[in-house]
Amino acid sequence: MAVAAMSDIVKRYGDHRVLDHVDMEIGEGEIVGLLGPNGAGKTTLIHALCGLIRVDSGTIKLFGEHLSGTMLDIKRKIGLVTQEITVFEDLTARENLAFFGGIYGLKGAELKRRIAETLEFVGLEKQANKSPKKFSGGMKRRLNIACSIIHDPKLLIMDEPTVGIDPQSRNHILESVQTLQSRGTTILYTTHYMEEVQAIASRVLIMDQGHVIAQGSIEELVRNLHHEEKIKLEVMEVTDDLIRAIEQLGGVKRVNRSGSKLQIISQAGAGNLDRILSLAKRAGGVISIHADQPSLEDVFLTLTGKQLRDTKED
Amino acid sequence: MLLFRMTYFSLLRLIREPIGQLLLLVLPLIIISVIGTVITGPIKGMDGVPSIDWMTTITIFTVQFFGGTYLMSLLNDDLLQTRKWRTYSLPIHVAFYSSSLILACALFSTLQGFVMVLFTKWVFGVQWGSLGWVLLVLAVFSLFAQFIHLALVLSIKSFKLSERVSEIIGLGLLVLTGLMFPLPDHAFFNWMSSYGNPVMLGQRAVTGMLPEGDAARAGVSLALLAGITAFFMIISFILGRRRLG
Numbered sequence: 001m002a003v004a005a006m007s008d009i010v011k012r013y014g015d016h017r018v019l020d021h022v023d024m025e026i027g028e029g030e031i032v033g034l035l036g037p038n039g040a041g042k043t044t045l046i047h048a049l050c051g052l053i054r055v056d057s058g059t060i061k062l063f064g065e066h067l068s069g070t071m072l073d074i075k076r077k078i079g080l081v082t083q084e085i086t087v088f089e090d091l092t093a094r095e096n097l098a099f100f101g102g103i104y105g106l107k108g109a110e111l112k113r114r115i116a117e118t119l120e121f122v123g124l125e126k127q128a129n130k131s132p133k134k135f136s137g138g139m140k141r142r143l144n145i146a147c148s149i150i151h152d153p154k155l156l157i158m159d160e161p162t163v164g165i166d167p168q169s170r171n172h173i174l175e176s177v178q179t180l181q182s183r184g185t186t187i188l189y190t191t192h193y194m195e196e197v198q199a200i201a202s203r204v205l206i207m208d209q210g211h212v213i214a215q216g217s218i219e220e221l222v223r224n225l226h227h228e229e230k231i232k233l234e235v236m237e238v239t240d241d242l243i244r245a246i247e248q249l250g251g252v253k254r255v256n257r258s259g260s261k262l263q264i265i266s267q268a269g270a271g272n273l274d275r276i277l278s279l280a281k282r283a284g285g286v287i288s289i290h291a292d293q294p295s296l297e298d299v300f301l302t303l304t305g306k307q308l309r310d311t312k313e314d
Numbered sequence: 315m316l317l318f319r320m321t322y323f324s325l326l327r328l329i330r331e332p333i334g335q336l337l338l339l340v341l342p343l344i345i346i347s348v349i350g351t352v353i354t355g356p357i358k359g360m361d362g363v364p365s366i367d368w369m370t371t372i373t374i375f376t377v378q379f380f381g382g383t384y385l386m387s388l389l390n391d392d393l394l395q396t397r398k399w400r401t402y403s404l405p406i407h408v409a410f411y412s413s414s415l416i417l418a419c420a421l422f423s424t425l426q427g428f429v430m431v432l433f434t435k436w437v438f439g440v441q442w443g444s445l446g447w448v449l450l451v452l453a454v455f456s457l458f459a460q461f462i463h464l465a466l467v468l469s470i471k472s473f474k475l476s477e478r479v480s481e482i483i484g485l486g487l488l489v490l491t492g493l494m495f496p497l498p499d500h501a502f503f504n505w506m507s508s509y510g511n512p513v514m515l516g517q518r519a520v521t522g523m524l525p526e527g528d529a530a531r532a533g534v535s536l537a538l539l540a541g542i543t544a545f546f547m548i549i550s551f552i553l554g555r556r557r558l559g
Contacts, residue, residue: 047399052399080399082399088323090327103404
């Protein structure tokens with residue numbers, strides 16, 4: 001069963017279509033990675049999915065029900081991990097969880113039990129009575145997540161939950177996400193870190209300019225690019241003439257330059273490796289050359305024409 | 315029950331916020347203490363009220379007015395800026411969430427005012443009359459301050475601008491009490507230093523109940539204050555439906 005489904009969703013801000021006929025589905029128990037460059041519409045999609053903003057057209061279903069009205073019952077089943085840290089800095093970690101847990105209807109012994117479990121789950125049990133003001137960035141992020149899972153949501157939506165934290169906290173969060181999935185939670189995970197999606201996602205959605213331009217498992221997406229090969233070339237001197245010459249070779253789809261390095265995406269089997277090597281030698285000499293199969297990062301680059309990591313928040 | 319739980323946590327947030335305590339409790343007490351040691355003797359101020367009493371009541375009600383900025387700040391953080399999406403994702407009506415903030419801020423501001431009342435009563439012997447009545451007036455005035463500030467933050471898009479407007483209104487009300495300098499003998503100013511100024515309504519509601527005072531005037535002043543509060547509550551409700559959904 002689809003836990004969440006969007007059909008033909010359009011959302012405009014003025015004349016700009018932030019979501020442009022978006023269709024997507026999240027199946028029960030999945031971890032879906034949502035990737036997209038700056039301004040792709042990821043956060044808007046998340047807000048629309050949670051019923052936080054009204055869409056102009058299309059239908060959204062959560063747990064089989066159409067979004068309408070205040071949807072308080074549906075909201076009880078969702079946890080939203082916001083991009084910004086949205087915990088209360090003047091309350092302790094325990095008080096933060098008590099506040100949010102109370103709103104989700106937990107009380108008494110059950111609330112106490114859930115607070116203890118959740119603090120342990122995010123590794124903050126020793127900091128339970130401390131103010132987040134004294135926390136590191138990673139600890140604040142973990143508390144931010146804790147406040148969203150205190151009620152054991154069926155669908156957890158995470159909007160860039162690992163921005164600006166140390167590798168240890170990142171690993172902790174990624175492991176926690178996998179544990180939540182193993183307990184039956186469905187997760188929509190937005191990030192700028194490709195390796196996070198590769199590590200945890202069972203399926204990937206790639207967005208650009210308000211469209212979902214690709215979706216499927218990582219293997220499926222990479223397989224679609226198997227008819228291409230990636231050639232990384234480092235030369236003594238990169239000239240415009242050399243780039244033009246490579247671009248004019250049959251089967252070459254794209255040439256990206258970064259300093260003295262070139263990355264060339266070419267049709268597989270076009271025999272361009274030798275030709276490129278010859279051109280580079282004539283242009284002044286080759287330092288190194290490497291041919292490879294495409295990765296998820298290449299899928300993203302091919303589909304959007306943009307690097308993911310360079311981008312900032314959506 | 316949930317409303318009280320949420321109010322409790324909002325109160326904790328207010329109590330642990332040192333800047334507000336400093337500006338709206340410690341600073342006024344210092345000002346009152348400094349002026350209180352200067353103004354001594356049986357000098358009579360307006361309406362036969364001793365000058366120190368007159369100055370203290372007006373200062374406290376003016377500070378109470380600025381107590382509404384607590385609500386502006388919490389509402390801005392929780393529903394308009396930083397925490398907006400988190401709050402909206404919760405299974406709770408926005409009006410309910412806002413009510414808990416209003417209740418917490420009104421309670422906190424009333425208690426702060428009452429601490430100042432007790433301080434001036436015990437240290438400077440300011441006559442406050444029945445403390446129960448004073449608490450009631452402070453509570454109504456505090457609600458008025460919350461709702462006028464709620465109307466400001468909901469009607470002005472820029473939070474900083476709404477803060478500036480609050481400062482202008484607060485200082486304007488203080489000036490129109492005639493505390494800072496004598497006002498011209500003109501019908502408008504006379505009205506503003508009596509029934510036209512919420513700060514003076516609060517002051518008159520308290521002093522009217524003193525042994526030498528006019529109880530009817532106190533009752534009318536409190537009723538008018540409650541009326542203005544109700545007016546701003548309705549305005550805030552309309553603005554809130556439009557801005558917060």
